[in-house]
Amino acid sequence: xxxxxxxxxxRGITLRNxxxxxPMCQYSAVDGVVTDWHRVHLGSRAIGGAGLVIAExxxxxxxxxxxxxxxxxxxxxxxxxxxxxxxxxxxxGAVPGVQLAHAGRKASTxxxxxxxxxxxxEDGGWSDxxxxxxxxxxxxxxxxxxxxxxxxxxxxxxxxxAARRAFDAGFELIELHAxxxxxxxxxLSPLSNQRTDDYGGSYDKRVRLLLETVTATxxxxxxxxxxxxxxSATDWADTVGLEGGWDVEQSIELAxxxxxxxxxxxxxxxxxxxxxxxxxxxxxYQVPFSAQVRREAGIATGAVGLITEPKQAEAxxxxxxxxxxxxxxxxxxxxxxxxxxxxxxxxxxxxxNQYLRAW
Numbered sequence: 001x002x003x004x005x006x007x008x009x010x011r012g013i014t015l016r017n018x019x020x021x022x023p024m025c026q027y028s029a030v031d032g033v034v035t036d037w038h039r040v041h042l043g044s045r046a047i048g049g050a051g052l053v054i055a056e057x058x059x060x061x062x063x064x065x066x067x068x069x070x071x072x073x074x075x076x077x078x079x080x081x082x083x084x085x086x087x088x089x090x091x092x093g094a095v096p097g098v099q100l101a102h103a104g105r106k107a108s109t110x111x112x113x114x115x116x117x118x119x120x121x122e123d124g125g126w127s128d129x130x131x132x133x134x135x136x137x138x139x140x141x142x143x144x145x146x147x148x149x150x151x152x153x154x155x156x157x158x159x160x161x162a163a164r165r166a167f168d169a170g171f172e173l174i175e176l177h178a179x180x181x182x183x184x185x186x187x188l189s190p191l192s193n194q195r196t197d198d199y200g201g202s203y204d205k206r207v208r209l210l211l212e213t214v215t216a217t218x219x220x221x222x223x224x225x226x227x228x229x230x231x232s233a234t235d236w237a238d239t240v241g242l243e244g245g246w247d248v249e250q251s252i253e254l255a256x257x258x259x260x261x262x263x264x265x266x267x268x269x270x271x272x273x274x275x276x277x278x279x280x281x282x283x284x285y286q287v288p289f290s291a292q293v294r295r296e297a298g299i300a301t302g303a304v305g306l307i308t309e310p311k312q313a314e315a316x317x318x319x320x321x322x323x324x325x326x327x328x329x330x331x332x333x334x335x336x337x338x339x340x341x342x343x344x345x346x347x348x349x350x351x352x353n354q355y356l357r358a359w
Contacts, residue, residue: 002308003317005347008051008324010264010300012224013095013172015051015324018317019338021324022304023099023175023230024056025070027111032065032072033081046092046333046350053094053322055085057101060155060162064102064183067109068124072098073162073296078293079169086170092352097173099230100217104183105131105144105192114332118142132186132193132200138275152199156216160163161167162163163217174221174229176213180272185208186253189235189246189273208253211261218262228302229258230267233289238326239278246273248289255297265300267326268293284312291321302326310341316332 005117005145008015021042028037035123038055046053058073059065064066065072072078086096108125110117117140119125129145130151159176166174184193187209193200199208214229223226231254237245255266268290271279279285286305308330316322331337342349351359 002342002347003316004314004325004345005349008175010226013226015095016093017049017051017338018324019050019052019313019341020302020324020326021045021050021053021331022328023177024127024328024332025066027067027069029069029071030203032070032074032078033058033230034064034071034078035081035083038071038090039085041094043088044335046089046094046330047355048335049342049349050094050331052325053089053099054097054171054173054175055171055207057099057103057182058157058162060100063106063107063126063128063130064104065180066103066106067111068119069111070103072170073165074096074158076184079080079165080167082171086172090170090172095173096171097175097228098166098169098171099175099177100159100166101177102158102183105129105135105137106141106184109144110129116140121163131183132195135192135194137181146195148303149197149199149203155209156213159213163221167222167235170339173226173228174217175212175230175267176217177230178210179230179232179267179269181232181274182272185232185246185273186211186266188250191235191237191242191245191274203250203253207257210254211257211286214258214261214263226264227262228265228267229263230269231255232270232272233268233286233293234270235273236271236277237274239280240274240276240286241311242274248292251289252293252296253292255299259297259299263299265302265323266293266297267304269304270320281306283308284316287321292320304328310344313341
């Protein structure tokens with residue numbers, strides 16, 4: 001029996017298999033409003049057989065977008081644009097999910113194919129880029145200002161408002177983005193958070209914002225719907241000779257606390273906080289972090305990162321190193337990867353009626 005094609009129960013939602021479309025920014029929105037590109041991009045992965053389709057990092061406020069072309073979920077126009085997309089994903093048999101995010105010091109930058117550099121206000125960017133501390137990500141990124149205490153205390157409410165909008169838009173799962181060097185991750189790591197108030201310094205103070213955000217979000221998100229959190233299990237600071245940083249031991253303790261607050265799964269990634277690291281890239285290089293968090297924190301995890309082969313994905317689940325696998329680039333190359341994986345693993349999948357003539 002294939003574990004990859006075994007259903008996964010998350011509260012009142014059942015994923016038809018354990019293949020998850022990882023959130024991938026498309027840099028194709030207009031004023032935060034998604035377009036036909038998103039409908040086709042996400043819809044084709046749902047038709048392609050994935051169990052869960054997580055829409056890209058969607059900002060909780062305008063200045064929280066990574067780029068001027070990023071999606072948002074902070075106004076009614078954005079909700080209206082998301083609604084037909086979630087409806088189509090559900091009609092195709094997948095669960096529609098969305099990642100709620102704030103870019104923090106990595107905001108107001110250009111699309112990656114242009115060069116990931118600062119976008120000036122006269123070119124559509126914005127000058128008010130915020131972070132826990134006034135430390136830029138790199139020389140080519142904006143210089144952020146340190147957030148005021150009032151701004152920090154308002155953030156959980158902004159995430160909760162975005163969760164309400166996500167529900168109104170038809171999403172059935174939300175993931176809070178606390179990874180890849182974006183705002184919530186910036187508060188977690190002492191390399192980016194050098195505050196001396198109640199949100200910086202000790203471990204308890206650095207994790208405080210994320211815990212408050214989860215509490216506020218879980219309070220408005222329906223009990224029967226799952227809440228996930230994506231983390232970077234390590235900053236890889238040691239690869240560039242830096243001491244400190246966020247690491248797997250801190251991630252495990254955080255996962256324990258998140259579980260107690262009603263988080264259903266930890267999506268375990270790594271990196272993104274530092275501009276130059278020497279990450280030991282290899283197939284499944286992040287899977288050991290997922291396995292360790294799952295084992296030591298006693299919470300469901302998702303594995304992501306250079307998972308490309310069906311037998312590789314199956315082995316991860318059979319070894320209980322994760323409860324699902326999240327694919328990104330491989331699903332860009334092949335939206336129908338789940339069908340090809342099923343064939344490789346000897347599993348019979350029912351194609352959409354419209355495609356039966358090809359089976």
